[in-house]
Amino acid sequence: MFYVGLCLFFGPHGAMLIQPIRQRIQTFIPTALYLALFSLMSLFGLGLIVVGYDPNLAIEAPSLPWVVMLSPWLMFAAFFCLIAANVPGWTRYRVQHPMTLGVSLWALTHLAVNPDLHAWLMFGCFFILVVTSAMTASKRQKNKPKPAPRWIFDGLTLGLASGVTFCVYTFHGALFGIGLS
Numbered sequence: 001m002f003y004v005g006l007c008l009f010f011g012p013h014g015a016m017l018i019q020p021i022r023q024r025i026q027t028f029i030p031t032a033l034y035l036a037l038f039s040l041m042s043l044f045g046l047g048l049i050v051v052g053y054d055p056n057l058a059i060e061a062p063s064l065p066w067v068v069m070l071s072p073w074l075m076f077a078a079f080f081c082l083i084a085a086n087v088p089g090w091t092r093y094r095v096q097h098p099m100t101l102g103v104s105l106w107a108l109t110h111l112a113v114n115p116d117l118h119a120w121l122m123f124g125c126f127f128i129l130v131v132t133s134a135m136t137a138s139k140r141q142k143n144k145p146k147p148a149p150r151w152i153f154d155g156l157t158l159g160l161a162s163g164v165t166f167c168v169y170t171f172h173g174a175l176f177g178i179g180l181s
Contacts, residue, residue, distance in 0.1 A: 002118055005048025010125045012041055016138050017129075049122060056180055057117040067112040072169060078105035079168075080161035088146070089153030100134040103127075 016022045027036060064132030081102030084091035092098055107127035110119060
């Protein structure tokens with residue numbers, strides 16, 4: 001199930017990074033149907049990844065103890081960037097790809113602290129996808145105007161990132177099936 005989930009989640013995401021494939025699909029399928037199918041396939045794939053995930057498939061990968069100690073701060077930075085990518089604050093205005101930075105921090109932190117095969121496959125795929133997405137972003141540029149940045153949104157992002165970090169660390173086991181020790 002895990003491997004089918006990886007294919008169902010990352011396959012469509014990766015294919016959409018290739019301009020000719022994306023354009024061809026968008027010419028044959030109405031946008032609403034395309035978005036619905038893409039979302040359903042992604043959710044189903046993500047569900048299979050979660051259900052099929054097995055942390056007991058250990059590999060000979062070193063776990064970095066200093067990353068474990070820094071992980072709350074790294075994850076806070078990741079959540080801050082993820083939120084900042086979606087609000088018109090100064091962070092989004094100044095950082096070229098805050099979503100890429102956030103997902104990269106999230107994936108690399110998890111890679112550094114999880115010495116199991118499924119974690120390496122899943123978080124490695126996320127990292128490769130987000131880096132590839134950033135590299136091909138100029139070809140997918142959407143020319144929509146950016147609203148003027150406001151400091152209030154950076155403050156809101158700071159508060160939300162703090163809350164999300166606290167909740168994820170407190171409820172990681174309940175949310176994702178793997179508790180933090």
